[in-house]
Amino acid sequence: MSINRRKAMLVLLVLAVSFLLCILIAGVLNTDAAMKTDFTRKNQPPSLRYPFGTDWMGRDMFARTIAGLSMSIRIGLLTATISALIAFALGSAAAVMGKTVDIFIGWLIDLVMGIPHILLLMLISFACGKGFRGIVIGILCTHWMSLARVIRGEVLQLKQSGYVQVAAKLGTGRLRIVTRHMLPHLVPQFMVGLILLFPHAILHEASITFLGFGLSPEQPAIGVILSESIRYLLTGSWWLAVFPGISLSLIVILFDYIGGMARKLLDPASAHE
Amino acid sequence: MILKGDELSFRYEGADRQILNHFSLSIESGEIVGLNAPSGFGKTTLCKILAGYQEPDSGVVTLDERPIQTYRRYCPVQMIWQHPELVINPRLKMSQVLAEAGAIDEHIVNGLGIKKGWMNRYPIELSGGELQRFCIARALGTETKFIMADEITTMLDLLTQAQIWNFLKEETLKRDIGMLVVSHSKALLEQLCSRHLDVHNGLKFC
Numbered sequence: 001m002s003i004n005r006r007k008a009m010l011v012l013l014v015l016a017v018s019f020l021l022c023i024l025i026a027g028v029l030n031t032d033a034a035m036k037t038d039f040t041r042k043n044q045p046p047s048l049r050y051p052f053g054t055d056w057m058g059r060d061m062f063a064r065t066i067a068g069l070s071m072s073i074r075i076g077l078l079t080a081t082i083s084a085l086i087a088f089a090l091g092s093a094a095a096v097m098g099k100t101v102d103i104f105i106g107w108l109i110d111l112v113m114g115i116p117h118i119l120l121l122m123l124i125s126f127a128c129g130k131g132f133r134g135i136v137i138g139i140l141c142t143h144w145m146s147l148a149r150v151i152r153g154e155v156l157q158l159k160q161s162g163y164v165q166v167a168a169k170l171g172t173g174r175l176r177i178v179t180r181h182m183l184p185h186l187v188p189q190f191m192v193g194l195i196l197l198f199p200h201a202i203l204h205e206a207s208i209t210f211l212g213f214g215l216s217p218e219q220p221a222i223g224v225i226l227s228e229s230i231r232y233l234l235t236g237s238w239w240l241a242v243f244p245g246i247s248l249s250l251i252v253i254l255f256d257y258i259g260g261m262a263r264k265l266l267d268p269a270s271a272h273e
Numbered sequence: 274m275i276l277k278g279d280e281l282s283f284r285y286e287g288a289d290r291q292i293l294n295h296f297s298l299s300i301e302s303g304e305i306v307g308l309n310a311p312s313g314f315g316k317t318t319l320c321k322i323l324a325g326y327q328e329p330d331s332g333v334v335t336l337d338e339r340p341i342q343t344y345r346r347y348c349p350v351q352m353i354w355q356h357p358e359l360v361i362n363p364r365l366k367m368s369q370v371l372a373e374a375g376a377i378d379e380h381i382v383n384g385l386g387i388k389k390g391w392m393n394r395y396p397i398e399l400s401g402g403e404l405q406r407f408c409i410a411r412a413l414g415t416e417t418k419f420i421m422a423d424e425i426t427t428m429l430d431l432l433t434q435a436q437i438w439n440f441l442k443e444e445t446l447k448r449d450i451g452m453l454v455v456s457h458s459k460a461l462l463e464q465l466c467s468r469h470l471d472v473h474n475g476l477k478f479c
Contacts, residue, residue: 161359162354162356162359162360163359163360163361163362165326165360166352166354166360166411167362167373169324169325169347169348169351169352170347170348170351170373170374170375170411170414171346171347171348171375172373180362180365181362184362184364185364
């Protein structure tokens with residue numbers, strides 16, 4: 001059996017997704033290990049036993065990193081999915097519900113986009129009491145705009161497209177036009193937009209947690225790990241920041257990669273690659 | 274049946290030029306009417322108005338006295354477009370594209386030279402000429418009474434053109450379908466049509 005690029009990509013996609021799922025589940029099962037302090041093993045550099053070293057309280061940094069990544073992925077999944085749904089609803093509403101709604105949603109998009117992202121995120125998270133809830137609400141309110149614009153444009157274009165007009169003249173019902181001619185075009189855009197929202201959401205979660213407006217310090221999160229490690233970097237504990245930082249970047253790159261692959265796989269023009 | 278355009282006027286929004294100016298025409302069932310006009314004279318616009326895709330600024334299109342815009346389901350006036358790739362959903366297989374028009378007779382599919390193997394392909398895997406055959410077949414649903422053919426064979430070689438026009442002529446005569454044929458080729462219109470609308474002979478295009 002010859003393996004073409006499409007199949008190879010599908011295998012990679014499955015691998016990448018299962019890798020992320022493993023981290024997600026491992027982190028959830030492993031929270032205790034990530035919190036466990038043991039002063040007999042504090043400040044140990046990376047070794048076979050502790051691949052990412054241990055911190056000043058003797059916590060296993062590998063377990064903490066996995067738990068932190070898992071938390072990031074959970075926040076990412078939750079916020080990206082809901083943001084994408086908000087974007088879909090507002091984007092299609094702007095396209096089909098007439099001029100007034102369109103102008104209002106356009107104004108809302110400009111308004112939210114006009115305020116610096118991270119600032120708005122901090123304000124909302126702070127106003128909602130920080131922690132998990134604050135971060136989730138903050139990211140939800142600040143990440144839907146670009147995708148909403150894409151969806152709006154796409155729906156407007158589809159409404160005007162030749163095949164939608166022809167379908168109407170051939171007696172195809174409205175619902176069928178939406179399910180047959182519009183959704184199949186929107187879903188790939190939506191999926192790719194959704195997947196590409198993950199890295200954004202994850203990075204923003206980590207940054208505002210790092211700045212102290214996000215998750216609370218006792219939760220194992222990458223932002224918490226990074227901001228705490230700053231104090232110990234000068235004493236030579238480089239592993240406290242390097243491994244969690246690299247893992248976070250890897251996860252973000254992986255999501256970005258999955259998004260890119262999904263886009264190609266969902267496009268019929270690349271069916272034979 | 275009679276397809277009538279009465280006092281049609283049309284101008285694109287924001288454009289200076291009046292595309293149609295109190296233009297009237299009528300086509301009867303079984304009649305093949307030819308229309309030849311230079312580029313940009315509004316031939317496609319006229320087809321779109323007659324098939325109900327576009328509403329005229331003034332005037333009305335009727336099919337046996339019933340306004341064309343009131344057909345909410347299958348429209349008896351079907352238009353075949355110049356660019357088939359724009360009117361076929363790129364995400365549907367060709368069999369699904371065809372199925373949208375209801376049941377299309379086997380002899381139409383064969384008469385247009387559509388091969389069985391094309392049915393399972395996506396539009397991107399067929400050429401413009403091959404796609405156009407599907408568009409023609411799709412426009413020949415059982416309820417079709419009139420066809421607006423807007424330069425439908427421009428992208429085809431002469432042999433295929435002949436094959437398609439012979440079939441269309443035979444089919445429309447058999448089913449008593451009226452047809453408006455828009456083409457730049459005077460020879461084609463001479464061969465095909467029983468009557469000609471020529472914009473230079475006093476029709477009020479302006």
